[in-house]
Each structure stands twice: as C-alpha cells, then as structure tokens.
Amino acid sequence: MSDEKALSGEKVMNNKIDSYKRRFLAQSAVITGAAALGGGLVLTRVVQARPASQAVSSKNRWGLLIDTRKCANDCDACVQACEMEHGWGRGSSDEQRSSPAQKAQWIRKVTLRDRTTGHETSLPMMCQHCAHPPCVDVCPTGASMKRDDGIVLVDKHRCIGCRYCMMACPYKARSFIHEDLHGQKTASPRGKGTVESCNLCVHRVDQGKIPACAEACPEKAILFGDLKDADSEIARRLASEPSTEIRGDLRLDLGVRYQNI
Amino acid sequence: MKPSTFREISGNSGGYWALLVFLGLLIAVGLGAAWYMEHNGHWVTGMNNQIVWGMPHVFAVFLIVAASGALNVATMASIFGRTAFKPLSRLSGLLAIALLAGGLLVLVLDLGRPDRLIMAMMNLNFMSIFAWNIILYNGFFVIVAVYLWTLMERRGNRFTRGAGLFAFLWRLILTLGTGSIFGFLVARQAYDAAIMAPLFIALSFSFGLAIFMLVLFASYRWSGRPLGDDMIHRLQRLLGLFVVTALLFVAIYHLTNLYAAEHRDVEQFILDGNNVYSGLFWVGYILLGSLVPMAIAWFSPFRAAIGWVTTAAVLVVGGGMAMIYVIIIGGQAYPLQLFPGKAVSSSFFDGVISPYSPTLAETLLGIGGVGIALAIVVVGIRLFKFLPLSLEDARVDAHDKAE
Amino acid sequence: MVKRYGFPLLLALLLAAGTPALAAAPLPDIPKAIKGEQCVEDTGFMRRNHMALLEHQRDDTVQRGIRTRQHSLKHCFTCHVVQDDHSQPVTAADPRHFCRVCHDYAAVQVDCWQCHVSIPEPSATSLRGGQP
The missing domain is CATH 1.20.5 (Single alpha-helices involved in coiled-coils or other helix-helix interfaces)
Known part of the structure; x- marks a missing residue:
C-alpha cells in the first residue's frame, strides 16, 4: 500500500x-x-551559490588546506565554531551521561611532538574527506556516503549504528551517539544510535558559504575551496606550495591537506 | 557397520526442564540487557568512540566462528569419508545453525538502530564485507538446513555428499568473510593483514569442535545414552590436531607482524605489554587454551578419560574467547598511528592506549546469545531425531581407525 | 481488504472532522497553520502524500545536496506551529504538536524527532515572514 x-x-x-x-x-x-x-x-562566499534545486556535481571537489604554522597551540576557535554550528560539545547541553570517551567530537586539536627534537606542531583534525573513503567501502547499508562533490557524510536515515565505519576510518574522525539528544540544530540533525562526523558543513557549502571552522579561524589557517577549479586559491596554492596528506601511504586521496607538519 | 538408530531424547525428566528454564532465564536476561541498552543508548555500556566494538562483538564473533567450525564433524564424515563420525553429522549441523543464530542475534541487538535492520538488508552496499556476510550468514542457514534434510530424510540420502561438500565450501567462505571484517581494516595496525581470514578458519575448527564435544558429552550423559571410549578418543585426537593448527596460524600472524617494523609497536603491546591483553594471550589462549588441551589430547594417561577431555574442551572454549577478546578489544585499544614517529596528544584520546571495562549489560547480552544457541540445541534434540541411540564402540566403524 | 482500504477510509474520516463525530473515538482536532492560506500542495494531497514528499526530499537533500524549500521538513514548521500558553512553539514531545495530533490518532509512530528539530528555527521565525 x-x-x-x-x-x-x-x-x-x-x-x-x-x-x-x-x-x-x-x-x-x-x-x-x-x-x-x-x-x-x-x-x-567563495562561489556563486548553486541553485537550491540543482544537484551537486563531480565538477567540484571541496577541500581544505590547513597551514599548521598559523595554527596556535592554545587556540581552538575552529573547534568551538564547529560545536556551535552543529550543536555538539560546548554548543549543546546534551550528552551529559556519556563519558568523555563516549562524547562526540567532530573536530579536535591534535598536538604532535617530534620525539627527538621536541618540536611541537598543532593542527585541527577532522574527517579528511577521502576520494576513496574506507568508511564508505565498509558500510553495509550505504549510509556512509560520498557526495558527487567529494563531501563524505553519514546519511543518518540509513545508518543502523553498526560502527564498522568507525573501525575502518584511519583518522578516528567519527563518533557514535550514545544517548538521546534533545537540543539539535535545525541544520544539523543528529541522534542516538547513529554515527556522525564532520560533513564539511554541507548545509553552508550548499548555500555558497564556507565551513564554520574556516570562517572562525582568526589566523585564516584553514582555506576552503574547490580542488578541481584551477583558478581557486586552494588549487593554486596546492599547485605551487608543498602540502601533506596524513597517512598518505594509504593512498586515499584526501580532500583535506596540511602544510608544514 | 550397522546404521545408527536416531531417536529424539525423551525430555521428560526434571533435569531437562530445569535446563530449559535455566537457558530461558539466560535468554530473558540477555534480551532485557539488549532492551536496556537500546532504551538508554550505548552510554550504559563500556563501549565508546575509541573501543567501538566491545563484549557483544567478542561473543558474537566467537559464536559465529564456532558455528562454522561445528559443522566440521559432519564434513569429516560426508566428504572426507571418516565414517566413524557419520552418526554425529546431524548434531553437527544443528549445532552450527544454533551457534550462528545466537551469534547473529547478539550482533543485531547491539546495533545502534536494530529497528532499521530490515531496511538495511534491502539496501546492501556490495563493497562492504558486512553486506556480503549478511548473505553468507543467511545462506548458511538454508544450506545447512538442506544438508540436514538430506541426512534425515531417506529420499535425500543420496544427495548428502553433494550437500555436505557445498555446505563445507560455504562455511569456508563464511569464515573467510568473518575474518575479512578485520583483515580489510587497513588503518588499524593490529588488523591490517590478509592472514586474518585463514587465521579465523583455523580458529573456527578448534572452537567449533570443542563446543560440539561439550554438547555431545552433556547430552549423552544426561540422556543416559552410551558413549564409547573409541568415539571420545577420536574426538580428543581431532581436537588436539585442530588446536595445533590454530596455534600455528596465530604464530605466523604474530611473526609476520613482528617482521614488519611498522607493526612492531602494536605487537609489543599485545605480546609483551603489562596489560590485560598480554595476560589473556599468554595465559588464556597459549597456556590454558592451547598447551594444556594439547597435552590432554596426546598424552596416554588422558586417553578417553571423559573428565579430562571435557576439561580440555572447556579450556579451548575459554582460551578461544580470550583470543577473540585480544583480537577485537586489544586491536582497538592500541592507538591509531596518524603521524608515525611523532608523539601525539589531543582531547580525543589520540596516541593513548584506550581502556575498556565492559559493563554487566553488554556481557549479559553476549551470554544471552549463548543461551539462545544452547536452547535451540536442547529443544531440537527433543523434537527431532538428531542423536543416535548409542555411540558404543561396537557401533563405531572399526575399519576407520583413528590415526 | 481492511488493510488496503483502511487508510483512505481513515482519510475520509479525517476530512469529515468538522462534522459531529460519528465514530467511537473522537476525531483529531487538526491545528490551523499560523500563517498562509494554502499549503505547499493541496491539503488533500498533503494528507495522503506528505510522507512520500518528505522522503523524496530527504534523499535529494542528503545525497544530492538539493535544498529546495517547498517539501522540506524544516519548511513545514514555518507555518505548522502550535504554541503553548506562553506563546512558545511546542515540540513533538507535546501531544498538541501539529504532527502528533493525527499521528497519535492513527497510531503511526514516526522516526523523525530522534534527530530532527520539530519546531521552527529560532532565526527563521523572527527573520522570515510570509510565503517563500
């Protein structure tokens, strides 16, 4: 029926x-x-907003270029912006019963220390939006998906909460929701029993805006743009300056690249 | 050899009903635990965003691996011509189905959204090993059911060999699939190895046989049917062989990992750490779960001594659980290597060993799965002709000598 | 047969909500939209097909990035808002909520509010007036 x-x-x-x-x-x-x-x-606004009725296309591939030299050790403006935008962490009063190890983290600040020299580098870590995402390969229902424009996200309507994607992700980018939520943001639905992660602020990108983290960074260390548009700032800088993929040995072709690690 | 006479157990004794009530309680408690976990969310478990798979998965994987192994006794008879095991084929098939059902139930009830499972089955992503496993597991039920039909229905007898062969191949692929769940996780230091798949097959032989022996011994003892020394001895020797095989694969797995410098740290963590995983591995799996059962299997004082053989089987099951725990939990506890060579720290537990302490709820869910599996067997042997009336030595094929 | 025709029958009952109740159970009193005279589709069409529209839109939005307003869940709540005694919109936790009134009556549970917000976006109500 x-x-x-x-x-x-x-x-x-x-x-x-x-x-x-x-x-x-x-x-x-x-x-x-x-x-x-x-x-x-x-x-x-980096590009002319795509009409709302038009589907995303593989002519674009959204990505980030993060310059770690501009990233201060004690600054977490990007993390806070993400929390407010998507309603997790300090941006929400939910997840009170979850332990610290159970609470969701879409983006986190990671500090690297060279074991020999003691030199420290600070950087934000989130979903790397792989071109060949292991999370998408392993998901039994197709809930873990990659949009045509390269954004990797979870279609929570299809997620059964098996957490295989969390096992497969090399970057620990994903979180499972361990309890009922009540204070979600309209633009960022999320709920108990499903897996979630950085979605590169799809709702903002679809309106032609840049992700909240990139907007919030006081040093402009996070550059958002279209990797496939040769004229974009991100493509020009990637072509002319050195950059690194984290765990590049896995050959996942990441949408998020770092400089000066 | 005279063909065995199969008969349902009478199942009228107080002991039978007490056993059934006990298993029913295990199931009820397991389902209650599942409801508690789903109602509250997984915060009531010890699982978190670091240890994403916990105790339920240890039970589920163990039961699923053991399920395919439990079918081996039937395979021995139907394909490899070990006619001595032919009378055991029916129980072997029943136990395989029961263990798989128990394991899958635990897996499914631990999902974040088990209510969506049907929808998931209708939208399978065939890149996913999980999706393949859904087909392999469902197929296993059907194939083993058909195999049991060929064994138990006269008209089907001539297809037994074909069905047995097909079931054997299917179970090999099924265990490969289960092992590959871990083998394809390139990002995790402990798992990224093709040998995970054959390792799981090797483990399945010993787990499955050990559980089979325990079920067989218990049902013959409690139903008062005779079980000959020769049959006990054959199973005892076979268990020893399977335990050695599994041990060999475990050794290869760790040695190859030790050879690769990038995996040396995680190997050290598992094998030489001051942690629960090293303890479970060396004492639980190697000493109690392998060496002791091997000694019981081969030293003549223990020959066909049912008490000792039962002990050996119990130890293999316990050691097996320990091994699966080390693989699943230990593999996750060791941090991901995002920046090889660098010391890493963050608010999200990067670079640290993640602790895991299972709560009662998730453990009871796992035990509930064991309860389901055993209840299926206990009910099955009362309703259908699974067990031969006698496994006395005279009835066992004298020409098929145990080596 | 009952299953097949049950839903149209129920709809007929719903449409007759204005007439004095003949059925045993009292018919739901569907809350009026706070603004606008016409829904995004005909009222009868919406009653029958809102779930199909929402599901279609849901897949279009998540998978293809199509964010037209007409059939979006978020857009529903620009008009279909029930306010409590303090003029605050009630959430789906409240039985007076627009969706709940019929869904409770028909005993159809929806799986939306586990993740989605069931009231208008705070900024949406203050900034946007009228029709799209």
Missing part, C-alpha cells in the same frame, strides 16, 4: 514540475538579488 502511495505521489510530483520551474525562477531572482545586496559578506 505504501508503495502505491509513493508512486501516486511521484506521478503528481511530475505533473507539478512546471510549477517548480516557475518557483525556481522566482527563487533564483531572489537569491541573485540577495547576493548582490550581500556584497559585504564576500569573505564568507
């Missing part, structure tokens, strides 16, 4: 495409107007 309903729903929806098109034209006019007015916000 529910299949029939879904089918009839689809049929009617097809008939309504014309009305979508009219709406879309009106919407894009509004968006263009808003973009023109919002010229002052240019810093947070």
Whole structure:
C-alpha cells in the first residue's frame, strides 16, 4: 500500500514540475538579488551559490588546506565554531551521561611532538574527506556516503549504528551517539544510535558559504575551496606550495591537506 | 557397520526442564540487557568512540566462528569419508545453525538502530564485507538446513555428499568473510593483514569442535545414552590436531607482524605489554587454551578419560574467547598511528592506549546469545531425531581407525 | 481488504472532522497553520502524500545536496506551529504538536524527532515572514 502511495505521489510530483520551474525562477531572482545586496559578506562566499534545486556535481571537489604554522597551540576557535554550528560539545547541553570517551567530537586539536627534537606542531583534525573513503567501502547499508562533490557524510536515515565505519576510518574522525539528544540544530540533525562526523558543513557549502571552522579561524589557517577549479586559491596554492596528506601511504586521496607538519 | 538408530531424547525428566528454564532465564536476561541498552543508548555500556566494538562483538564473533567450525564433524564424515563420525553429522549441523543464530542475534541487538535492520538488508552496499556476510550468514542457514534434510530424510540420502561438500565450501567462505571484517581494516595496525581470514578458519575448527564435544558429552550423559571410549578418543585426537593448527596460524600472524617494523609497536603491546591483553594471550589462549588441551589430547594417561577431555574442551572454549577478546578489544585499544614517529596528544584520546571495562549489560547480552544457541540445541534434540541411540564402540566403524 | 482500504477510509474520516463525530473515538482536532492560506500542495494531497514528499526530499537533500524549500521538513514548521500558553512553539514531545495530533490518532509512530528539530528555527521565525 505504501508503495502505491509513493508512486501516486511521484506521478503528481511530475505533473507539478512546471510549477517548480516557475518557483525556481522566482527563487533564483531572489537569491541573485540577495547576493548582490550581500556584497559585504564576500569573505564568507567563495562561489556563486548553486541553485537550491540543482544537484551537486563531480565538477567540484571541496577541500581544505590547513597551514599548521598559523595554527596556535592554545587556540581552538575552529573547534568551538564547529560545536556551535552543529550543536555538539560546548554548543549543546546534551550528552551529559556519556563519558568523555563516549562524547562526540567532530573536530579536535591534535598536538604532535617530534620525539627527538621536541618540536611541537598543532593542527585541527577532522574527517579528511577521502576520494576513496574506507568508511564508505565498509558500510553495509550505504549510509556512509560520498557526495558527487567529494563531501563524505553519514546519511543518518540509513545508518543502523553498526560502527564498522568507525573501525575502518584511519583518522578516528567519527563518533557514535550514545544517548538521546534533545537540543539539535535545525541544520544539523543528529541522534542516538547513529554515527556522525564532520560533513564539511554541507548545509553552508550548499548555500555558497564556507565551513564554520574556516570562517572562525582568526589566523585564516584553514582555506576552503574547490580542488578541481584551477583558478581557486586552494588549487593554486596546492599547485605551487608543498602540502601533506596524513597517512598518505594509504593512498586515499584526501580532500583535506596540511602544510608544514 | 550397522546404521545408527536416531531417536529424539525423551525430555521428560526434571533435569531437562530445569535446563530449559535455566537457558530461558539466560535468554530473558540477555534480551532485557539488549532492551536496556537500546532504551538508554550505548552510554550504559563500556563501549565508546575509541573501543567501538566491545563484549557483544567478542561473543558474537566467537559464536559465529564456532558455528562454522561445528559443522566440521559432519564434513569429516560426508566428504572426507571418516565414517566413524557419520552418526554425529546431524548434531553437527544443528549445532552450527544454533551457534550462528545466537551469534547473529547478539550482533543485531547491539546495533545502534536494530529497528532499521530490515531496511538495511534491502539496501546492501556490495563493497562492504558486512553486506556480503549478511548473505553468507543467511545462506548458511538454508544450506545447512538442506544438508540436514538430506541426512534425515531417506529420499535425500543420496544427495548428502553433494550437500555436505557445498555446505563445507560455504562455511569456508563464511569464515573467510568473518575474518575479512578485520583483515580489510587497513588503518588499524593490529588488523591490517590478509592472514586474518585463514587465521579465523583455523580458529573456527578448534572452537567449533570443542563446543560440539561439550554438547555431545552433556547430552549423552544426561540422556543416559552410551558413549564409547573409541568415539571420545577420536574426538580428543581431532581436537588436539585442530588446536595445533590454530596455534600455528596465530604464530605466523604474530611473526609476520613482528617482521614488519611498522607493526612492531602494536605487537609489543599485545605480546609483551603489562596489560590485560598480554595476560589473556599468554595465559588464556597459549597456556590454558592451547598447551594444556594439547597435552590432554596426546598424552596416554588422558586417553578417553571423559573428565579430562571435557576439561580440555572447556579450556579451548575459554582460551578461544580470550583470543577473540585480544583480537577485537586489544586491536582497538592500541592507538591509531596518524603521524608515525611523532608523539601525539589531543582531547580525543589520540596516541593513548584506550581502556575498556565492559559493563554487566553488554556481557549479559553476549551470554544471552549463548543461551539462545544452547536452547535451540536442547529443544531440537527433543523434537527431532538428531542423536543416535548409542555411540558404543561396537557401533563405531572399526575399519576407520583413528590415526 | 481492511488493510488496503483502511487508510483512505481513515482519510475520509479525517476530512469529515468538522462534522459531529460519528465514530467511537473522537476525531483529531487538526491545528490551523499560523500563517498562509494554502499549503505547499493541496491539503488533500498533503494528507495522503506528505510522507512520500518528505522522503523524496530527504534523499535529494542528503545525497544530492538539493535544498529546495517547498517539501522540506524544516519548511513545514514555518507555518505548522502550535504554541503553548506562553506563546512558545511546542515540540513533538507535546501531544498538541501539529504532527502528533493525527499521528497519535492513527497510531503511526514516526522516526523523525530522534534527530530532527520539530519546531521552527529560532532565526527563521523572527527573520522570515510570509510565503517563500
């Protein structure tokens, strides 16, 4: 019965495409107007926003370039911004009963110390948005997925909470939700029994904005952009300056690259 | 050799019902634990974002691995012509199904969202070993059921060999699949090894046979049916052989890992650490779970001494649990090497050994799975003709000498 | 047969909500939208198909990044808000919530609120007025 309903729903929806098109034209006019007015916000907008009705495409590949020399040891502005944006950690009053080892962390500051010289490097660590993500390969239901534009995320509607992706991730980028949540953000649904991780702020990227961490960094150490657009700042810098992939030996072709590790 | 007469056990004694009530209690407590975990969320367990798979997975993997091994006794008779084991084939098949059902139930009830399992089965990602395992496990039930039919139904007898061979191949692939769950985890120092798959097969032989022997001994003792020394001795020798085989693969696994410099730290952690994993490995698996049972299997004073043979089987099961614990928990406790050669620290436990202390709930869930498996056997042998009336020496094929 | 026609039958009952109750159980009193005269589709169509639209939109959004407002769950709550005695929107934990009123009546449990917020975005209500 529910299949029939879904089918009839689809049929009617097809008939309504014309009305979508009219709406879309009106919407894009509004968006263009808003973009023109919002010229002052240019810093947070890297590209012309893709129309809301258009699917992401493999013509883009979003990524980050992180310059660790600009990353101060005692600064965690990026972490805090992520917490506020997605409603975890200090950005939420949930997860009170979970132990520290059970609480979710989408992004964390990692300190590396050279065992011989004692030199310390600080960097933010999150999902590396691999081109060949092990988490996607192992997920039995296809919940762990990579969008056409290279963003790796969990479709929580399909996640059964088996945690195989957490076993497979080389970067410990994923967290499991160990208890009921109540204070989620509208733009970042998350809940008990499913796995989650950095999604490169898909909801912001889809609106043409940059991820919250990149926006918050006081030193502009995190550069967001389209790795496939040769004219983008990130592509130009990656072409002209040295950069590193973490665990590059695994050949996962990461979307997040680091400098000066 | 005269064909064996198979008969249901009478199952009217107080002892039988007491056993069933006991197993029912284990199951009820296990299901209660699962409900408690699902209702509250996994914060009530010792599992966390570092040790993501815990006690339920130790039980589940052990039961699933043992399930494929339990089928070996049947395989010995049907394919390798060891006719002495032919009377045991039916119990072997039943136990295989029961153990798999118990293991899978634990695995499924530990999921974060078990309510979505059906949906998951309809959207399989065939890149995933897990997805393949869902097919392998379900197929195993069907194939073993068909195999049992060929054994128990006269019209099916002529297909026994074919069905047995197919079931044997299927179980090999199934255990390969279970081992590959770990073998394909390139990121984890302890797992990234192709030998995980054959290692699991080797372990399955000894785990499965040990559980089979315990079930066989108990059911013959409690039903008052005769069990000859010759049969005990054959099983005893076979157990010794399987334990050595498994030990060999474990040795190869650790030696190859020691050879690779990048894995040396994790090997040191498992083998030479001042931690629970080294203790479980050396005392639990090597000494109690392998060397002692081997001694019992081969030294003549213990020949067909049912008390000692039972002890050996119990030790193999206990040692096996210890080994699976070391593989699953120990492998996760050792930190991921994100920056080889560098000392790493963070708020998310990078670079530190993660502690794990299982709570009662997750342990009871695992025990509930054992309860399910045993209950299936206990009910099965009362309803159907799984057990021969007698396994006396005269009935066992004299031409098929134990080597 | 009962299963097949049960749902249309229920809908017919729902549509007749204005007339005095003939059935044994009292019919749900569906809360009125706080603004706008017309839903994103015809009311009857929405009653029958809102779940199909939401599911379709859900996959489009998560998997393909399509974020049109018309059929998005978030957009529902720009109009379908029930306020409590202090003029605060009630969440799905409250039986007065727009979704709950019918779903409780039909005894259909939804799996949305484990993750999704069931009230309008705080900024959305203050900044956006009127229709999209």
